[in-house]
Amino acid sequence: xxxxxxxxxxxxxxxxxxxxxxxxxxxxxxxxxxxxxxxxxxxxxxxxxxxxxxxxxxxxxxxxxxxxxxxxxxxxxxxxxxxxxxxxxxxxxxxxxxxxxxxxxxxxxxxxxxxxxxxxxxxxxxxxxxxxxxxxxxxxxxxxxxxxxxxxxxxxxxxxxxxxxxxxxxxxxxxxxxxxxxxxxxxxxxxxxxxxxxxxxxxxxxxxxxxxxxxxxxxxxxxxxxxxxxxxxxxxxxxxxxxxxxxxxxxxxxxxxxxxxxxxxxxxxxxxxxxxxxxxxxxxxxxxxxxxxxxxxxxxxxxxxxxxxxxxxxxxxxxxxxxxxx
Amino acid sequence: xxxxxxxxxxxxxxxxxxxxxxxxxxxxxxxxxxxxxxxxxxxxxxxxxxxxxxxxxxxxxxxxxxxxxxxxxxxxxxxxxxxxxxxxxxxxxxxxxxxxxxxxxxxxxxxxxxxxxxxxxxxxxxxxxxxxxxxxxxxxxxxxxxxxxxxxxxxxxxxxxxxxxxxxxxxxxxxxxxxxxxxxxxxxxxxxxxxxxxxxxxxxxxxxxxxxxxxxxxxxxxxxxxxxxxxxxxxxxxxxxxxxxxxxxxxxxxxxxxxxx
Numbered sequence: 001x002x003x004x005x006x007x008x009x010x011x012x013x014x015x016x017x018x019x020x021x022x023x024x025x026x027x028x029x030x031x032x033x034x035x036x037x038x039x040x041x042x043x044x045x046x047x048x049x050x051x052x053x054x055x056x057x058x059x060x061x062x063x064x065x066x067x068x069x070x071x072x073x074x075x076x077x078x079x080x081x082x083x084x085x086x087x088x089x090x091x092x093x094x095x096x097x098x099x100x101x102x103x104x105x106x107x108x109x110x111x112x113x114x115x116x117x118x119x120x121x122x123x124x125x126x127x128x129x130x131x132x133x134x135x136x137x138x139x140x141x142x143x144x145x146x147x148x149x150x151x152x153x154x155x156x157x158x159x160x161x162x163x164x165x166x167x168x169x170x171x172x173x174x175x176x177x178x179x180x181x182x183x184x185x186x187x188x189x190x191x192x193x194x195x196x197x198x199x200x201x202x203x204x205x206x207x208x209x210x211x212x213x214x215x216x217x218x219x220x221x222x223x224x225x226x227x228x229x230x231x232x233x234x235x236x237x238x239x240x241x242x243x244x245x246x247x248x249x250x251x252x253x254x255x256x257x258x259x260x261x262x263x264x265x266x267x268x269x270x271x272x273x274x275x276x277x278x279x280x281x282x283x284x285x286x287x288x289x290x291x292x293x294x295x296x297x298x299x300x301x302x303x304x305x306x307x308x309x310x311x312x313x314x315x316x317x318x319x320x321x322x323x324x325x326x
Numbered sequence: 327x328x329x330x331x332x333x334x335x336x337x338x339x340x341x342x343x344x345x346x347x348x349x350x351x352x353x354x355x356x357x358x359x360x361x362x363x364x365x366x367x368x369x370x371x372x373x374x375x376x377x378x379x380x381x382x383x384x385x386x387x388x389x390x391x392x393x394x395x396x397x398x399x400x401x402x403x404x405x406x407x408x409x410x411x412x413x414x415x416x417x418x419x420x421x422x423x424x425x426x427x428x429x430x431x432x433x434x435x436x437x438x439x440x441x442x443x444x445x446x447x448x449x450x451x452x453x454x455x456x457x458x459x460x461x462x463x464x465x466x467x468x469x470x471x472x473x474x475x476x477x478x479x480x481x482x483x484x485x486x487x488x489x490x491x492x493x494x495x496x497x498x499x500x501x502x503x504x505x506x507x508x509x510x511x512x513x514x515x516x517x518x519x520x521x522x523x524x525x526x527x528x529x530x531x532x533x534x535x536x537x538x539x540x541x542x543x544x545x546x547x548x549x550x551x552x553x554x555x556x557x558x559x560x561x562x563x564x565x566x567x568x569x570x571x572x573x574x575x576x577x578x579x580x581x582x583x584x585x586x587x
Contacts, residue, residue, distance in 0.1 A: 011488060073484070073493050074456065074466060099444075099452070099469050099486055106456035107466070109422060115547025116422065118451045135556070137448070141345060144552040151547040187465040187495035190481075194489040202487040208586065232586065250506030251471070251485060256339050256447045257363050257505045265586050275340050279447070286584060287562075288577065294566070301559055304580045308567025316574035324578060324587050 002091040003038040003060075004030055005084060007077065007104065008053060009096040013045035018096045018205045020056040020164035022157040025123060026094045027057025027165065032125035035091045038062055039171060042080050043069035047173055054171035056164045061171040064178050068185075075184035077104045082111055083178055090152070092130060097156030098204060105154045114152035117145050119260075121161040130155065138256070138279030159205040160262055195251070200226075203252060206235035208265040209284070211254055212247075213239035213277075215270020215291055215310065219247040224314055225269060231321040237261065237281075239271045255280040269310045273298025290314065327379050327438040327475070327497075329372045331405065332386045332428055332458075333365040335396040336448040349543055350550050351418050361399045364443030367503045369403045370510035371473055372441055379475060382406050384435065388416065388427050394526070401521035402513035409435070413530040418543025421449065425457035427541055430534040432462060439480065442502040444469050452502075459500035467493055468502040 004026045009019040026037045039058035041049055046063035053061050062084060069076045081093065081104070093108070095101045097119045109116045122133035131146050132155055147153035203209050210229040212222055222236070229236045238248040240255050254261055256279040266284035271277060273289075273296055281287075282301055289302040290310045299305045306313055338358040345351065375381035385400040387393055388411040397408045411431050419427065432440060442455040452468075459466035471490055472483035478497050483490040485504050513521075531538055539545060563580070567573040581587045 016487075073491075073495070100484070102452045103456035103466055103468055106422070106425075106453040107460040109453075109547070110425070110457050110460040113547075115420070115549075116451070116453055117548050118453065136345075136450075136553075138339070139556055141553050141555055143345075143350075143550045145548055145550040148547050148549060183463070187467060187493055187499075189491050189493050191492045192489065193483070193492065204487060244509075250504070253505065257367075260450065265581075265584070279339055283556075286586075288581075290577075299562075299564060302564065303562040304577060305562060305564040306567055306573045306577055307564065308571070308573055309569065312569065312571035313567055313574050313577070316571040317577055320574050320578035321581070321587055324582060 002033070002035045002089040004033070004035050004092045004094055005081065005090055006037060006039045006058065006094040007081065007096070007101060008039050008041045008049065009098065009101055010041065010043065010049070013048060015049050015052050016096065016205065017164065018098065018157070018159040020052060021159065021162040022094050022096050023053055023056035023058050024165045025157045025162045028162070029123050029125050029130050033091055033128065033130070036060065040081065040084065042077050043067070050171045050173050055166045055168045057168050058171040061173050063173060063175050065175060066178070068180060071189055072185050073187035073189060074100070074103045074107060075187070076178070076180055078107045078111070079180055079184050080178045081108055084176070085112060085152070092153045092155060094155050094157060097158050102156060105156060109152070109154050112152045114154050115147035116154040116156065117147065118156040119158045120155050121158050123155070129153070134158070135283050139283035158262065160207065160264065200229060201235045203235040203237045203254065203261050204259055206263055208232050208234035208267070209237050209261050209263045210234045210267045210269070211237035211239065211271060212242055212269045213271030214241035214245070215272070216242065216247065221270070222248050224311070228267070228314055228318055231318045234267070239277050268298055269314065271298055272296045273301070327375065327381045328436050329375055329381045329383045329439045329441060330386050330432065330435060330437045331365070331368050331372045331383060331400070331441050333396065333400045334362040334446045335359050335387065335389045335393040336362045336446055339447055345553050349418055350553065351543065359396065361396045362443060362446045364445055364447060364505065365400065366510040367505050367507055368441045368443045369400060369405065370508045371503055373404050373511070374508070375475065376404065384409060386428065386431060387411070388424060388431070397526060398521045401524045402518045403511070404517050405524070407525040408527070410526060410528045411534070412528055415531055415538040415542050418546060419541045420546040420548045421451045421453040422457050423541045423546055425454045425461060427531070427534070427536060428454065429458045429461035430536050431529070432458065434534065438497040439475070440500045442500070444502040444504050455500050455502040462500070465495040465499045467495055467499055470501050470503045471506040473501060473503065473507065
């Protein structure tokens with residue numbers, strides 16, 4: 001039987017939430033393709049993940065138990081998947097559509113003569129091939145694409161496009177070994193630095209994102225944003241005006257030159273909503289706007305908007321949330 | 327050292343963006359075209375290498391003939407020379423097809439570093455830098471928030487969801503940068519004037535030894551065959567606060583109704 005390989009992105013021995021969503025995305029088309037779903041764990045602690053990836057829809061978990069997988073940049077993952085592709089009947093390769101995994105897909109697609117569709121938000125099967133939808137131009141257009149006949153299809157699944165299933169049986173664990181080429185060891189990972197505030201979810205995969213802009217007026221406004229985020233269990237983002245002002249790290253910038261997010265709920269505080277910002281967030285399912293300028297363009301995409309002083313509204317909102325959560 | 331900065335001509339995000347209904351590619355004549363804003367961070371990093379290491383920097387653009395003002399714009403930041411790849415056959419290439427053309431162009435050049443922006447503001451696939459590196463058989467150190475060159479070694483801080491990896495590699499290498507890496511300067515008047523007379527080479531596919539069968543819409547491995555505009559959003563509920571924050575309760579009601587609380 002053919003297989004859909006799903007590269008599992010993981011951190012501290014746990015599969016990332018979006019990796020499990022990607023397994024479920026593969027599961028959604030596997031039946032119609034007559035394929036099985038094979039999750040691929042490259043690195044240590046893979047045996048602990050059989051329940052989680054199985055619940056999300058994987059039949060098998062292929063595990064390369066080696067510290068080399070994350071010890072060198074990109075190439076160990078490319079060579080491991082290349083080997084699996086050579087040994088097995090692979091119908092498609094799925095990956096999390098995020099920074100470092102896109103590199104794995106790009107390099108492997110060149111090696112295997114594949115075609116890559118990134119940032120996929122929907123999938124279906126027509127005949128014997130997979131059709132993918134994605135949103136382009138900041139969500140202004142929804143496109144339908146497929147990979148050409150005879151090419152190995154790669155699909156990068158956007159965060160939160162699928163909800164990870166939790167009802168599948170434990171995946172069967174199968175170990176494999178990879179002999180890396182010298183070329184794969186050319187770029188060395190010397191250390192991994194994790195930023196403080198890591199308890200909050202990454203904005204790319206958070207279900208709720210709270211963000212702040214120029215209207216905060218000063219850096220300390222982000223303390224209020226973090227309090228609101230913690231009350232909601234959200235990640236914290238910022239507009240470019242706020243990151244350029246040095247009020248919050250650039251890595252949190254949402255917009256055309258920064259991150260693109262599509263959470264279930266986006267809470268924009270003191271953000272006017274220039275098109276450059278909207279391009280990074282307007283596909284969010286629900287948008288709340290708090291801004292004292294009633295003319296701010298972001299109100300045009302708000303599901304719920306408050307015209308008012310965020311320093312008056314947000315503290316009360318935090319109290320309300322805490323009281324209701326008990 | 328020698329550095330090459332590939333840049334892209336993209337539709338202005340603030341302008342009217344359209345897909346051509348015939349070939350389903352970005353209609354690059356529909357609105358105002360600009361130098362991709364993410365490229366400015368790559369250019370700034372190259373200018374810094376000029377200042378610190380005496381690097382010689384060439385800008386590389388693949389695009390239509392009328393992209394020349396974008397090349398001159400890139401040069402106006404103080405870069406030394408330019409190579410423009412222009413050929414009607416390239417139209418409709420996907421990310422990997424684009425990477426094939428850029429890699430072929432780079433094969434004909436001398437370089438220690440190739441510095442991309444991590445994404446373009448139109449397609450945003452992020453695939454091109456790593457694909458180019460694969461075709462050239464050299465390392466790709468992407469999403470750099472910090473870049474240091476010491477002799478023949480490059481150290482990069484690669485940004486990811488939880489922080490960054492500190493990675494090292496020998497040159498030559500392909501880099502892509504994120505906007506956290508620097509604060510780009512504006513071109514000076516002197517730079518703008520000087521850009522007009524900087525050497526600019528224009529090459530076609532035949533000059534690069536690329537067969538037209540390998541690129542363009544016919545060879546694209548990923549093809550889009552349908553697109554629809556996003557349905558317009560229904561107007562939301564807007565409430566005005568009287569200055570006492572009392573609307574917070576209404577907002578909390580709404581959040582509760584939507585099960586976010």
